[in-house]
Amino acid sequence: MTTVTTTVLADGRELIYFDDGAAVHPHTARDTRPLEPRSPENTGELRFDALTGDWVAIAAHRQTRTYLPPADQCPLCPTAGANLSEIPDSTYDVAVFENRFPSLGPAVGDAPDNPVWGTGGRAYGRCEVVAFTPEHSGSFGGLSTERARTVIDAWAHRTAALSALPGVRQVFPFENRGQEIGVTLHHPHGQIYAYSYVPPRSAVMAAAALAYYEAHDGREALLGSIVAKESGSGERMIAQGTHFSAYVPFAAHMPLEIHLTPHRHVPDFAALSEAERDELAVMYLDVLRRLDNLYDTPTPYIAAWHQAPLDPALRPAGRFHLELTSPRRAADKLKFLAGSEAAMGAFINDTTPEHTAALLRGVSTAKRSAGTAAGTEGKVSIP
Structure with a gap:
């Protein structure tokens, strides 16, 4: 049975540990980074494309997100020495946390009804990062069956939790693997998007x-x-x-x-x-x-x-x-x-x-x- 431990990061973002069935990790470490408290007011913009009927998230703040850092500065590795990462505990199995540079959210709510050209609104929703392993190198295919099962439990847990948030209409777990796909962190990980609208596909x-x-x-x-x-x-x-x-x-x-x-x-x-x-x-x-x-x-x-x-x-x-x-x-x-x-x-x-x-x-x-x-x-x- 997967063990779930919930805590928060220095700026108030949620961090959740999912431990393999036989694992026992206390997860008492705290995030000591001097981060400013995150505000829901810093949510991006959602714009309606009248030609296609698509919603487009305008997220200019993501231009400053972490891009292909060296291994000793990886934000998904356990915190160690000078690398104060997004995961403060020195030991974890699977970790899920709110993205520091989200395309959607952190505010949640409903997308505008009956949109027309020029309609916009806040990019409501939530974006989470799923670290599959504390190991910096490798891939999901290299995980043990037990660890893959823990990730599946994490996806199930987050699907249920995100589906219950106000305004969420679609929950989408995914993984990009390889720089050719656009990956900006080498550490094996995936993401979960909770949309305030049903995406086109x-x-x-x-x-x-x-x-x-x-x-x-x-x-x-x-x-x-x-x-x-x-x-x-x-x-x-x-x-x-x-x-x-x-x-x-x-x-x-x-x-x-x-x-x-x-x-x-x-x-x-x-x-x-x-x-x-x-x-x-x-x-x-x-x-x-x-x-x-x-x-x-x-x-x-x-x-x-x-x-x-x-x-x-x-x-x-x-x-x-x-x-x-x-x-x-x-x-x-x-x-x-x-x-x-x-x-x-x-x-x-x-x-x-x-x-x-x-x-x-x-x-x-x-x-x-x-x-x-x-x-x-x-x-x-x-x-």
Whole structure:
């Protein structure tokens, strides 16, 4: 059973420790940095794009955020010596804290209703950082099954807590891995965004899921049907368990794309049973290690954990699932989102999902050696 300890940082931000089941850490250390108290008034701005219907967060204060610091100045390592980090305890397993440079929040509330051109408001919401391990080097795929399970419990805990905040309409845990993706801290970590609106991609998926759900009188969910078809075909399936299936989707957008979907219809991390969380820890590590062992250097990726929006009209049809994507289309090549993808949202995949699935099925699921994965910090060598 994961142990949870809640405390606060010097400026008032929340810090939560999640310890592995057998671990016992007192977490009595206090943040002694001379930080000014954080004020909800320092929340950024939300602006409405009338051309697309999108909300855009204007967060100019993030220009000063920490950028690729050396290991001895890492803000996610345990505090030691002169490095007074965001995590004051000298020992921890998993730590979650409010981002010091948030895109959204710290104030929470509702996004403006019935927006039109020129509409703006405060960028309500909350942004949290999830440190997967106290070790500065490595990656999620290098974690033990027990530690991966602790992270899943942390995601579930934070999903439930953030979903209960005023105005929050979507909770999105994710991980960016590799500088090619835009990572600014090498330490293995992820983030959680709690939005005051339903983001565009989530809205599109929610609408498709709802239409399918209603067309089948609430008896069948879209993702459930997709998993059944992928299982029946098998040509894009990578791994199957009792509770989850991992596969390359039929219309994969990216050269490397894997979906990990539960067999049961659940909306989010918090709704997973203990048995489902146990298997998810094993299968997620399986997927990440296949990805990492595909080439001689670690592969950059985005791990997007899609959860059902909190809107009561959309939530019944939404199914929790992982969408893991990478722009790596060969050992020495990356796919860049240029004109068609970036400007028009019209994706062109240079590989076939069936070929990608076959490659991933044949890859080892062994944990990558620390020297190979950690020493390159997730960088791909491009000639």
